């Protein structure tokens with residue numbers, strides 16, 4: 001891979017999420033579990049949603065791509081999706 005792919009947005013697939021929470025352990029500034037034990041993204045706006053969210057719209061917009069990738073990789077059911085600036089899926093590859 002010649003150029004590094006930067007993470008621009010994130011999504012949680014609520015249907016797949018089983019509330020196992022290693023994503024919260026890996027990146028608690030970004031993920032938390034809601035009342036249904038599904039992972040949600042902590043938006044700067046105060047919203048807590050699983051929908052696709054721009055990294056810049058996260059409460060912790062400065063989180064490193066390595067940490068986000070580690071969180072996505074920690075999910076046992078691959079419910080965390082990462083996208084680049086063009087909207088292409090980076091993970092799961």
Ligand code: SF4
Pocket residue numbers: 012016017018019020021022023024038039074075076077078079080
């Ligand atoms: S690690 Fe995956 S299954 Fe577990 S809470 Fe996070 S998104 Fe859901």
